Amino acid sequence: MANYMTYEDLKKAVADTGRPYDIQMLDKAYALADKAHAGQNRRSGEPYICHPLNVALLLVELGMDTESLAAALMHDVVEDTHVRLDEISASFGPDVARLVDGVTKLTKIQFSSVEEQQAENLRKMLLAMSQDVRVMIIKLCDRLHNMRTGDAWPEQKRRDKALETMEVYAPIAHRLGISNIKEELEDRSLRYLDPVGYQEIQDLLAGSGGEAFVTGVASVIEERLAENGMPNAVMKSRVKSVYGVYRKMFIQDRDFEEIYDVYAVRIILDTVAECYNALGVIHDMYHPIPNRFKDYISTPKPNMYQSLHTTVIGHEGIPFEVQIRTKEMDQMAEYGVAAHWKYKAGVQGSDKLDERLAWVRQLLESQRESDDAGSLLQDIKGDLLPEEVFAFTPKGDVINLPAGATAIDFAYAIHSAVGNRMMGAKVNGRIVPIDHKVATGEIIEVITGPADKGPSRDWLKIVTTSEARNKIRNWFKKERKEENIQQGREALEKEMRRNLVNIPDDQWDGFMAEIARRQRLNTAEEMYAALGYGGLQLSRLMGKIKDEYAKMRAAQPRPAVLGDIPLRQHKGTDGVVVEGIDNCLVKFAKCCSPLPGDEIVGFITRGFGVSIHKKDCENAQASMANPENRERWVNAHWEEQVQENYKATLEMVAMDRDGLVGDVAVALGELRVPIYALTARSADNGRASMSATLGISSTEHLNSVVAKLRKVKDMITVTRI
Incomplete structure (x- = not known):
């Protein structure tokens, strides 16, 4: 028979501490949990009651109080059994009930997308923690025991839980200062996320x-x-x-x-x-x-x-x-x-507990006016970073910031008025750029301008702390409403054109009003303003606009398929046969950039020859649906022997590092591919974005180039646009 943990084991551990625990309350909590979970088993096959017993044992090792242990024993009964919260409150008092409810609520709320759900759960977690930090400590012990027994989970669930643990729970354990739990959560997560790397380091340490x-x-x-x-x-x-x-x-x-x-x-x-x-x-x-x-x-x-x-x-x-x-x-x-x-058993008062949890309240305060769940998620994860730097004002005050913070973040950490008036900075007496990365021990003097100066919009791309980001957004929100609306609308229209989203003028207002409503905003103007001051991220909004646009197009009459259109036959050059005409001028449409191997079709332009599109090009399909244009579409196909090079553009995303562009250029050089353009820029999260326009002879040739580029060290994605 398997050797499962019992309540007697827990009672022995409690007695060994020599601390004045209320054993009667623990007996009653165990009896309720044991009865509620009767007949339930975990994936590993052990009785379900073993899980709350193990969580309670972890809390004993941390020295937590009786109420925390009682809540740990009952932390799953409200969610998984027939027991109600008011029964727990009547039997154990409001404090224990509040702890059980706090732990239960962290995973129960449903939202429209996974990202929004995760962000809102994080907000709930931080809110519960700011009210009673014991909720978070119980949750950390719950997650630690789950990770210890995670081998029983399916492969994908193991990876999902490990990633969530690494991104959220381990950093919170760090910020609460519980180093043993933080390190074990990280190690157990790594074993699921990168088993090869984990084993390699274990072997190095063992040897x-x-x-x-x-x-x-x-x-x-x-x-x-x-x-x-x-x-x-x-x-x-x-x-x-x-x-x-x-x-x-x-x-x-x-x-x-x-x-x-x-x-x-x-x-x-x-x-x-x-x-x-x-x-x-x-x-x-x-x-x-x-x-x-x-x-x-x-x-x-x-x-x-x-x-x-x-x-x-x-x-x-x-x-x-x-x-x-x-x-x-x-x-x-x-x-x-x-x-x-x-170490403070029986002592009344908060000691320095409030001071240690001040960062939670500050984070919640700065997020109160956040319009975008994705932004919230980014800010919370950024503010939970394990590494910090410490810098000094000229008066000797210590300002602590997350690693990677800039001089602008430093200015806003002093006061929003200092940040808004910032014109430059001196580090140890020498002038530095405002995007200077703060290092521990630096003495930083912020150079300020007139009271009405105000921040720059570009700062939103430079700052790393949520505090600075929100203070900049709030300034633009209050001071530049008309400018925000104009900038937001222009940016949105430009991005929609780039994504081939064409809303007819007579449907524009209704379409945008619906998108704004889905963002919990009253009018389209509020949405444009939020885009302008940075409260809404354009990249996230475009995903929702594309979804709504696809629904709108699906509701319209379907365009005629290509085969239904009577196509006249012409003949052309440049490796393309346009059926019916010899030596006609041919140009390749930039909206879909067809290559040999793609199925193609031609459109007779007025005075500029035949424009060649891919058959599945959205613009081509839309034009064929228009009766005025149907007669101008002609059959086309590639010649059997195509020797020319055709331009194709590839977008690449990679982890940013020294020598990255050189490695990409070397890879293209080894393939002897003509390079017409190659650009690179730094992106968020330590990544780099690159674009290359190349000479390609066929889709097979293109696929071999893409395969080669994907092998470049630190490359994440390579896509054709």
């Missing part, structure tokens, strides 16, 4: 003999600290998590030997003064690596993490990190906000 090395170093340091008047130092050692190594090897493109903090020794002391004394001892014992010292004691991270970090090279020539902190700092580093319960 490095690192644990024996750091254990030996820790004992040597302990002896030296005792000699220097610090006999009470507690030593810990660790090897970096698999995902921590993966991120530096595969995302930052470093070799294993180039990662300096794979091994770390932690020194836990009684006072802050001893921490700085110990730092001097370490630098005396080992050679410190320049620019690898970080003082998080004087400048804590946003999740209140404090420690001294220095990287040194041992006598074996192996670099390792030394972390020096007090007992309280170590508790905060291990348990984050959960330390509030683990």
Whole structure:
């Protein structure tokens, strides 16, 4: 018989803590959950009650209170069984019921698209967390146990859950400071997302003999600290998590030997003064690596993490990190906000809990006026980034920002009035561009202009924080309404022309009013204004416009198919036979850029010869439906031996890196393909967008070029336009 976890195991773990838990409440919660889940099994075959028991055990390890454990035992009963929330409230009180309800609600809301659903669930999660952070801690433990037993899921569900865990839950665990849960969530997600890379790093770590090395170093340091008047130092050692190594090897493109903090020794002391004394001892014992010292004691991270970090090279020539902190700092580093319960049992008041959760309320506040769910999702994920930088104002105030933030983000973090009036910036006394990436330790002075200056629209493409983005949008929303409407409408009309979306004038107003209504806006003008100030993203709106346009066209009478049209026969040149006429002037339509191998048809223009289109071209189909044009369409096909080159344009998206354009050019050179144009630009999310116009002889030739380009390192997509 399988060895499943029981309630007796949980009670033993509770008793071992020596903390004053309310066992009667836990007994009652277990009895209710056991009865409600009776007969239910998980995919792995174990009784369903094992899942809430394991979640509760994780909370015991974090030191959470009785109410959290009771809520964990019952966290699935409202959603999956007949038990109602009011029954839980009557038996256990409103606090436990609110925790159960908070955990249940995070996954129950349905929206019109997956992205909007995910964004709204994130908003709900943050809202629940701002009201009672225990909801989020229970949810993290719930997700951790699910990931531990994820092998029972189907392959696609494993990957979906792993991606969601990596993008949302692990960063939240980081921002709450619960490092053990964060690292395990990342490692277990990586095992499903990239099993080969995961195994490669596990093998590297296993073969490095690192644990024996750091254990030996820790004992040597302990002896030296005792000699220097610090006999009470507690030593810990660790090897970096698999995902921590993966991120530096595969995302930052470093070799294993180039990662300096794979091994770390932690020194836990009684006072802050001893921490700085110990730092001097370490630098005396080992050679410190320049620019690898970080003082998080004087400048804590946003999740209140404090420690001294220095990287040194041992006598074996192996670099390792030394972390020096007090007992309280170590508790905060291990348990984050959960330390509030683990080490403050029976103490009233919020301690520094409100301060640690200020970022949640700030994020919700900045999103309150957001018009676009996709933008919300991007902002929330951006603000949960694990890395931060710390810079200083000339007066010495510390401003912390996500890694990659610019001088504009810095200005708006000080105050919206400073950001709106910004004209430039000085870093350590030297003028820098406004898109300068802020680095830790810089002293940044914002140069301001007159009070009525206002930001530039281009800043929306430069800033990285949601706070700056929303403050810029709000300025344009209030100050430039007419300009926003005009710019938004012009941008929309241009994008619709590019996508061949042609709305008749008599249907335009009704069509746009319906699109605005679907965006929860009252009028089309409000929609144009939102596009103008950046509250709505044009790329997302176009998807909805194309859907509505397709429905509108489907409701209209179907155009005649090509075979039903009486086509006259002409003959042409340039590798194309236009049936019926010799040596007529032929040009290739830019709307569909036909190539040898495509099925084609010709249109007799007035004075410019025959325009050749692909048979399935939208413009061709629309013209054939018009009785005035039907007589001007003629049959055409490619000559059997076509030697000429025809222009075709390819759009490429790749991860941005040095040498990318050169690699693309080399690949095209190896194929001996004529290049008429090649452009590249940086896009969002660390990507680059490229466009190449090439000389192609046939669709087969084109397919071979596309296949070659897709093999270029870091290439994501290659599409013909």
